[in-house]
Amino acid sequence: MIERAGGTIRLTGSCTVEDAETLFNQVLEGAEAIDVSGCSFLHTACLQVLLAARLRLTGTPADPALARWVAPFLQAPILHARFQTEN
Amino acid sequence: MIDDLLAQFIAESRELLVEAQADLLALERAPDDTARIHRLFRSIHTVKGSSCLFDIPPVTRVLHAGEDLFQAVRERGLALTPEMVDAALSALDLAARWIDALERNGALPAAAAGLAADAATRLRGYFDAPAETAAKAGAVAAPAAASAPAALADGFDAATLTRLSQHAGALHLIIYRPAESCFFRGEDPLYLALQTPGLAALSCAWASACAPLQAFDPYHCNLVFHLVSEAPLPELQAHLRYVAQDSIVSLLPPGSFSAATARHLPEPVHDLLRFSADMLRQPAPAAEQPGRLASARQVSANALRSAGLGDAASALAEAAAAEALADAIDAVLTAAAPAALAGRDCAAPQPEAAPAEAAPPEAAPPEAAPPEAIGVRKILRVDQEKFDLLMNLVGELIVAKNSLPYLARRADEHYGARALGREINDQYGVIDRIVQELQGAVMAVRMMPVGQVFQRFPRLVRDLARKLGKQVDLVITGEATEADKNVIESLFDPLLHMVRNSLDHGIEPPAEREAGGKPRTATLTLAARQDGDQAVVEIIDDGRGIDPEVIKRKAYERGLIDEARLNSITDQEAAMLIFAAGFSTAERVSDVSGRGVGMDVVRAAVEKAGGAISLSSAVHLGTTLRLSLPLSMAVTRVMTVRLGERLFGIPMDAVLETVKLPRDKITRIKSAEAFVLREAIVPLCHLSSLLALPEDDAPADEVAVLVVRVAGQLVGLGISAFGEVMEVILKPLDGALSRITGYCGTCLLGDGRVLLVLDLKGLIT
Numbered sequence: 001m002i003e004r005a006g007g008t009i010r011l012t013g014s015c016t017v018e019d020a021e022t023l024f025n026q027v028l029e030g031a032e033a034i035d036v037s038g039c040s041f042l043h044t045a046c047l048q049v050l051l052a053a054r055l056r057l058t059g060t061p062a063d064p065a066l067a068r069w070v071a072p073f074l075q076a077p078i079l080h081a082r083f084q085t086e087n
Numbered sequence: 088m089i090d091d092l093l094a095q096f097i098a099e100s101r102e103l104l105v106e107a108q109a110d111l112l113a114l115e116r117a118p119d120d121t122a123r124i125h126r127l128f129r130s131i132h133t134v135k136g137s138s139c140l141f142d143i144p145p146v147t148r149v150l151h152a153g154e155d156l157f158q159a160v161r162e163r164g165l166a167l168t169p170e171m172v173d174a175a176l177s178a179l180d181l182a183a184r185w186i187d188a189l190e191r192n193g194a195l196p197a198a199a200a201g202l203a204a205d206a207a208t209r210l211r212g213y214f215d216a217p218a219e220t221a222a223k224a225g226a227v228a229a230p231a232a233a234s235a236p237a238a239l240a241d242g243f244d245a246a247t248l249t250r251l252s253q254h255a256g257a258l259h260l261i262i263y264r265p266a267e268s269c270f271f272r273g274e275d276p277l278y279l280a281l282q283t284p285g286l287a288a289l290s291c292a293w294a295s296a297c298a299p300l301q302a303f304d305p306y307h308c309n310l311v312f313h314l315v316s317e318a319p320l321p322e323l324q325a326h327l328r329y330v331a332q333d334s335i336v337s338l339l340p341p342g343s344f345s346a347a348t349a350r351h352l353p354e355p356v357h358d359l360l361r362f363s364a365d366m367l368r369q370p371a372p373a374a375e376q377p378g379r380l381a382s383a384r385q386v387s388a389n390a391l392r393s394a395g396l397g398d399a400a401s402a403l404a405e406a407a408a409a410e411a412l413a414d415a416i417d418a419v420l421t422a423a424a425p426a427a428l429a430g431r432d433c434a435a436p437q438p439e440a441a442p443a444e445a446a447p448p449e450a451a452p453p454e455a456a457p458p459e460a461i462g463v464r465k466i467l468r469v470d471q472e473k474f475d476l477l478m479n480l481v482g483e484l485i486v487a488k489n490s491l492p493y494l495a496r497r498a499d500e501h502y503g504a505r506a507l508g509r510e511i512n513d514q515y516g517v518i519d520r521i522v523q524e525l526q527g528a529v530m531a532v533r534m535m536p537v538g539q540v541f542q543r544f545p546r547l548v549r550d551l552a553r554k555l556g557k558q559v560d561l562v563i564t565g566e567a568t569e570a571d572k573n574v575i576e577s578l579f580d581p582l583l584h585m586v587r588n589s590l591d592h593g594i595e596p597p598a599e600r601e602a603g604g605k606p607r608t609a610t611l612t613l614a615a616r617q618d619g620d621q622a623v624v625e626i627i628d629d630g631r632g633i634d635p636e637v638i639k640r641k642a643y644e645r646g647l648i649d650e651a652r653l654n655s656i657t658d659q660e661a662a663m664l665i666f667a668a669g670f671s672t673a674e675r676v677s678d679v680s681g682r683g684v685g686m687d688v689v690r691a692a693v694e695k696a697g698g699a700i701s702l703s704s705a706v707h708l709g710t711t712l713r714l715s716l717p718l719s720m721a722v723t724r725v726m727t728v729r730l731g732e733r734l735f736g737i738p739m740d741a742v743l744e745t746v747k748l749p750r751d752k753i754t755r756i757k758s759a760e761a762f763v764l765r766e767a768i769v770p771l772c773h774l775s776s777l778l779a780l781p782e783d784d785a786p787a788d789e790v791a792v793l794v795v796r797v798a799g800q801l802v803g804l805g806i807s808a809f810g811e812v813m814e815v816i817l818k819p820l821d822g823a824l825s826r827i828t829g830y831c832g833t834c835l836l837g838d839g840r841v842l843l844v845l846d847l848k849g850l851i852t
Contacts, residue, residue: 017270017306024305044277045270049305052297065281069289072247 007032008058011039011046020045027053035059036074042066050074096137097190098468103130104183105542108176112545115172121161125306128157129271134182136272143195145203146185149178152207159214169553171213176546178206247288251315258287259323261314263334264294269308274330276312284326285318315339359390360416367413380409387416471572474532481522481529482816486835488522489813491515493838530719535575537615537624538566543579544586544613551590558597558608559590565615570622571719577696578624578716581689585626585712586611588686593630593710603707605629618715621698626712633704635661642670662704666690694848697723697740723817725834725844727810728793730774731781734810736834736844737793743801745809746792753790762803764794773805777850778829797851804847817844 002022003010009026011034023046027034034050036042037059042050047070050057057074060067110127114120135150153175159165181202185195251258261283265276280289294311297303316323320336327334363383371379388400402419406412491511499508541563552559570578589611597607612627635658642648642664648656664670666686693700698716725736746764753771754761760771771792775782793804815834820827831846 017275020305024303028300042277044265044275044308044310045305047277047291048308048310049303051291051293051310052300052303052305069281069286070277073290 002026004031005035008035009033009055010035011042011061013038014041015039015043015046016041017043017045019043020049024049027055031055033058036061036066036071038062039066042070047074093141093189095468096141097186100134100137100186101183103134104179104186106130107134108179108546109542111172111175111179112549115167115169115549118167124157124161128154128161131157132268132271133273141189143185143189145195145199146182146189148203149182149206149210152210153178156210156214163214165214168213173553174206174209174213176550178210181206247290251288254287254317256317258339259316259318259320259336260339261312261316261323261327261334261336263312263314263327263330265308265310265312265330265333267308269333270306276308276310276330279327279330280312280314282326283314283316283318284322285316286314287317288315289313356390360387360419363387364413364416367409367416376409380412383409384412387412391419478529478533479816481526482818483835484522485526485814485816488515488518489836490838491518530571533572533719534569535572536566537568537570537575537578537622538563540575540579540582541566541613541615544582547583548586548590548611551587555590556596557590557594559594560608560610562610562612563614564612568615568617568622569718570716574622574696574716574718577692578714581692581700581714582613582624582626584686584689585714586613589626589628589630589710589712593628593632595631603631617718620718621715622718624714624716626714627709629709632706632708632710633662633665633702634706635659638662638664642667645670659703662702665702666700697738723834723844724812724814725817725842726793726812727842728774728791728804728806729808729810730778730806733780734836734840734842735774736815736842737795737804737847738831738844739812741795741797741847743794743796746794746803748790748792748803748805750788750790762792764801764803767801769794769801769803771803771805772851774845775805795847797847802847802851815842815844 001012002015002019003012004026009023009031011023015023020043027049031053033056034053035058036050039061040063042061042063051074060071107127107130110123110130114123114127117123131150131154135147135154138147138150156165156171156175160167185199188194188196188199263276263280265274266272269276277291280286280291283289289312291310291312294309297309318326320338323336324331327336363386366379367383384403384406388403391400391403403412403415406415492515495508495511495515497508498504498511544563545561548559548561594609594611595603595605600609601607610627610629612625614625614627616623638661639648639653639656642661643650643653647664647667647670666689670686690700693714693716696716698714700715701713702710703713704710724739726739726742728735728737748762748771752762754763754768760773761768762771763769771790773782774780790805791808793806793809795802795804817832817834819825819832820830829846829850830843831849832844834842834844836842
């Protein structure tokens with residue numbers, strides 16, 4: 001689920017392939033940060049939007065596998081920078 | 088298991104093919120609708136992908152050609168011509184027909200392979216396709232084994248690299264570059280990556296330069312995953328078997344990571360350290376030296392820690408003087424320099440993976456389906472038969488429930504247990520309420536949107552319009568209006584006839600329209616809405632309208648009306664004559680309509696479903712046909728009437744009033760009888776003579792008369808006595824009984840008797 005609270009986009013529960021479009025549209029509308037703390041499932045398409053969005057990410061995903069393997073490269077500012085240099 | 092899978096494939100494919108057809112038609116009108124072309128591509132792709140699971144190569148082949156065609160449209164801007172749409176539509180039809188055959192016979196027709204080849208060739212003729220060899224190219228174009236060590240430093244943060252460097256056993260590196268279109272196949276590469284056995288590290292990067300955000304396509308997979316696993320090779324190969332073409336696994340010699348660790352330093356960290364070292368070497372007033380040293384140490388240490396190089400950060404803390412710190416920083420930078428440069432290349436691994444056209448054949452196995460699909464769509468597919476059974480059970484429950492008042496009465500009258508009778512009645516009240524709620528719930532599930540029927544029309548209208556050389560815009564509104572499944576299903580044939588009629592007779596050829604000052608393209612509207620307990624569907628065209636004079640003359644010529652009627656008939660009534668049997672005004676018989684059957688059949692079908700049809704038309708402006716149907720046909724209100732000892736049901740919607748008629752008020756006109764009701768003469772029929780049953784032995788002074796409306800006329804129906812009004816589930820007469828006319832069905836009464844419900848129209852006219 002993609003939710004919006006002011007300048008923050010919140011990922012909650014399962015973020016499915018369908019949600020990627022919503023997430024992307026939210027990013028296009030403009031946002032300050034993306035809160036991933038409620039996310040228990042992240043589809044690759046959503047991951048891709050997160051990486052492309054280049055927004056500040058807050059929180060650690062609720063799912064242990066996401067927290068362990070995905071959160072580090074989502075949140076490390078440098079790796080994030082590495083994604084930015086591609087454009 | 089296989090059967091379940093096949094059943095699911097059949098149901099899903101049907102739905103997707105219908106969707107694809109709708110998208111294709113919409114696309115023909117609005118070729119720039121990128122969302123549509125994406126969805127169309129996705130639908131066909133999904134069906135094609137799942138078709139590989141079954142032994143039905145012709146389906147796969149046809150759809151593959153279709154998919155390639157739409158890919159050419161989507162990616163190479165190939166313009167869709169009406170001929171291409173024709174070809175694609177007939178390819179979709181073929182696939183749909185074969186899927187029907189698959190369901191019926193468990194196999195495709197023998198001729199399918201040849202037809203598939205023809206259809207595929209026809210489709211491929213519209214674009215210079217990479218042809219079906221593309222499927223094979225996937226295997227050849229598997230990503231070249233990128234030099235693993237070069238890619239190693241990339242992606243993983245330093246902490247991970249440190250951890251990996253301390254790992255004792257053998258490690259495998261997997262470079263997994265999912266196909267760009269993988270999302271459309273239901274793949275979820277991240278999920279697959281996270282499920283990798285023995286996962287020790289994971290990172291990902293853009294596979295090719297990322298588009299600016301505005302042009303970014305979230306459904307175009309542009310990632311490459313780097314995974315390190317402790318698991319043995321066979322286990323990894325098994326895990327990656329469905330993405331074998333998209334991934335390479337290589338064994339990492341022990342010690343691979345120690346080198347990588349040392350060399351790894353991300354660019355911003357590198358820049359920050361460089362800046363700190365330069366600043367430290369600048370001459371500065373002695374007073375500022377301590378502060379400058381402290382801040383440089385702080386900044387550098389933070390930067391290194393953020394890169395996971397905690398050891399290097401603590402090494403900096405030992406440097407006491409500015410010069411020493413600058414040297415220490417330089418030392419870190421020197422060690423890391425090659426990686427910092429290499430990192431740039433690695434971050435964007437060359438698009439080593441297969442190009443899009445060379446995507447491998449997507450035999451998307453069920454295991455590869457993203458498990459999140461469960462739980463997302465909370466829609467349950469239920470076999471219609473199961474549902475009809477549920478409905479029948481509810482009907483029987485209603486009947487069983489209705490027997491409780493009889494039981495209560497018997498307890499009271501027969502066994503003299505008045506108190507027990509009352510308690511039974513109390514319980515009846517409770518059960519009655521629950522049953523009503525249950526019935527309501529079941530009926531709600533049976534409600535279907537009218538759109539289910541409407542969605543078949545864009546294709547029909549397009550094909551007919553092309554055949555007739557007319558230009559028509561179909562506008563559909565109110566497709567969300569809901570009605571009972573049976574009602575919706577009974578709607579299609581009447582609608583089809585009426586739409587055909589509008590296209591054939593109502594809408595003029597473009598030249599004629601232009602001459603009449605109308606736009607060349609006609610508008611045909613299908614509009615649905617709910618009006619009270621009726622679903623109303625209108626078919627509105629802006630064609631030539633119905634000229635009442637022409638209708639009158641034709642009806643007279645065909646002997647449908649006599650001369651007196653010809654002079655007295657109103658225009659409105661004349662227009663309704665098109666629903667009379669044997670009426671057709673077409674100058675020539677076309678294969679679209681105009682065989683003189685049609686509109687009368689329409690009216691019969693609509694009336695059989697308990698609905699009504701009306702029409703309004705203005706010459707040159709167009710015609711509006713209005714169908715109104717009950718929202719639900721499952722429950723019918725009937726009035727029971729007694730004829731001697733027999734009980735019959737009469738649908739309540741026909742009943743106007745009940746009258747007790749003294750015998751002397753009945754007037755005989757030759758062999759017919761009539762009576763006066765509020766200054767109007769109403770013919771009187773006796774139900775006994777209509778049903779050819781014996782008359783009452785002892786005629787009473789009064790006759791019970793039910794005043795009913797049949798085909799727009801008032802008729803008095805003589806019976807023995809009135810009964811009660813009840814809601815029943817009407818079961819049509821079927822099997823050997825289906826030919827018996829005069830009855831619209833049967834239902835069970837609470838005491839187990841069968842009630843015959845009369846079809847008054849069939850009896851009286």
